Amino acid sequence: MLSAHTISVVQATVPALQQHGEAITRHFYRLMFEQHPEVKAFFNEAHQASGTQARALAHAVMAYAQHIEHLDALAGALPRIVQKHAALGIQPEHYPIVGKCLLQAIREVLGDAATDEVIDAWGQAYQSLADLLIAAEEEVYATHAALPGGWRGERTFRVARRQVESELITSFYLEPVDGGALQIFQPGQYLTLVLQVEGRSLRRNYSLSDAPSRPWYRISVKREARGVASNWLHDHATVGTTVNALPPCGDFVLDTTKTQRPLLLVTGGVGITPAISMLESVASSGRPIRFVHAARHGGVHAFRSRVDELTRTHPNVQALYVYDQPRPDDRPHATGVVDTDLLAAQLPADRDVDLYFLGPKPFMQQVYTSGLALGITPDRLRYEFFGPLEPLQAA
Numbered sequence: 001m002l003s004a005h006t007i008s009v010v011q012a013t014v015p016a017l018q019q020h021g022e023a024i025t026r027h028f029y030r031l032m033f034e035q036h037p038e039v040k041a042f043f044n045e046a047h048q049a050s051g052t053q054a055r056a057l058a059h060a061v062m063a064y065a066q067h068i069e070h071l072d073a074l075a076g077a078l079p080r081i082v083q084k085h086a087a088l089g090i091q092p093e094h095y096p097i098v099g100k101c102l103l104q105a106i107r108e109v110l111g112d113a114a115t116d117e118v119i120d121a122w123g124q125a126y127q128s129l130a131d132l133l134i135a136a137e138e139e140v141y142a143t144h145a146a147l148p149g150g151w152r153g154e155r156t157f158r159v160a161r162r163q164v165e166s167e168l169i170t171s172f173y174l175e176p177v178d179g180g181a182l183q184i185f186q187p188g189q190y191l192t193l194v195l196q197v198e199g200r201s202l203r204r205n206y207s208l209s210d211a212p213s214r215p216w217y218r219i220s221v222k223r224e225a226r227g228v229a230s231n232w233l234h235d236h237a238t239v240g241t242t243v244n245a246l247p248p249c250g251d252f253v254l255d256t257t258k259t260q261r262p263l264l265l266v267t268g269g270v271g272i273t274p275a276i277s278m279l280e281s282v283a284s285s286g287r288p289i290r291f292v293h294a295a296r297h298g299g300v301h302a303f304r305s306r307v308d309e310l311t312r313t314h315p316n317v318q319a320l321y322v323y324d325q326p327r328p329d330d331r332p333h334a335t336g337v338v339d340t341d342l343l344a345a346q347l348p349a350d351r352d353v354d355l356y357f358l359g360p361k362p363f364m365q366q367v368y369t370s371g372l373a374l375g376i377t378p379d380r381l382r383y384e385f386f387g388p389l390e391p392l393q394a395a
């Protein structure tokens, strides 16, 4: 329990954090990777280079300082962090490393303003947040281990099959080498692969793209220009290759409590992967489903034949394909981009719909602002980022 004095000292640093938050978190990562190279493998270098991870951490620290008196205001943000940490296998012994480097970064960036009293208050505040996260993460680990087919830590899988889905995306069917059962996941969740590539250990999240309760986990990977893990998977993960994976995690999951509420799945590019899992798992429920997918052209449009088949066999499923750079032989339903008019035409008149969306950031900004403009309430607009969470609306 933090004392009233500690709380007021932390609150007094809010303006300085607002001004220097990102500089502090960038400096923090530099210090941590220099002093503790052993934690580097947990982080994605691209997220460091783009600054998205430093911004996500700065935002979390800021939100914590602002709400330190009524932490229930943060309740909505914590599950995502907990799921992300649990997905990557973050352990209690990592927290003192982050705490020490964060305090050092605060001290060095704020200079004279970071008095001993400020550092001491932040040390206590960090510890209380760390305790909360450690306990919540342990609960996730223990829950996974106790589920039928569940496990804790890394488990080895064998690539049982590969399937080309488009010019850029290939699916990998993974079966556990131990021959055991597989933990049921919720459509929308992702696996973390732990890969050894050219002497480096990498962790990468991949959405599960098939329905739960199949005897395999399927991931569908886009080959990224100069991407280390995705190119390794495309070029080296052939049938028989083994890879290690941590249990499925993620809080971007299909809400199936309102079984007949219309469902609108709107995706761009490789963002299609969790939506395919959602579609596969509820197509037979009779729930009205609109599946909107944006791609550059037919060559990079993954899963088209499977979605077409589901629309033929399930009258409740309708698909709409939108290409912005169609090739001469392409037959999309629309050309251009997913905008407010296009979305409006997919909505029921009362706007009572669950909208799940994922794609490149500008695409997501457009879907989010259009969804709000069309009267969909924020709690029905659900999205995932294939990287650290970023704001979708201008501040």
Ligand SMILES: Cc1cc2nc3c(=O)[nH]c(=O)nc-3n(C[C@H](O)[C@H](O)[C@H](O)COP(=O)(O)OP(=O)(O)OC[C@H]3O[C@@H](n4cnc5c(N)ncnc54)[C@H](O)[C@@H]3O)c2cc1C
Pocket (backbone or CB within 6 Å): 044, 045, 046, 049, 190, 204, 205, 206, 207, 208, 219, 220, 221, 222, 223, 224, 225, 226, 227, 228, 229, 230, 231, 250, 270, 273, 274, 384, 385, 386, 387, 388
């Ligand atoms: C929840 C979640 C689910 C995901 N699901 C999927 C999925 O279903 N399918 C899928 O394909 N992907 C998915 N991803 C993305 C995936 O985790 C990887 O980020 C993606 O495969 C790229 O990894 P990579 O190692 O190939 O690329 P990286 O090596 O991480 O590089 C990514 C890009 O950043 C650039 N880059 C890398 N390092 C630097 C640097 N130091 N400076 C500047 N630029 C740099 C690279 O050139 C490249 O263009 C998901 C991500 C998350 C968070």
Ligand code: HEM
Pocket (backbone or CB within 6 Å): 039, 042, 043, 044, 045, 047, 048, 053, 056, 057, 060, 061, 080, 081, 084, 085, 088, 090, 091, 094, 095, 096, 098, 126, 129, 130, 133, 387, 388, 389
């Ligand atoms: C109180 C302490 C911590 C806070 C507030 C915190 C906060 C966050 C936040 C906000 C994210 C981004 C989540 C997202 O939107 O994707 C994140 C991701 C992450 N965190 Fe933490 N974290 C803490 C401690 C730790 C520790 C101890 C480690 C272990 C070294 C760690 C490792 C990671 C990793 C590896 C990611 C994903 C980074 C990536 O995508 O490259 N965190 N954390």
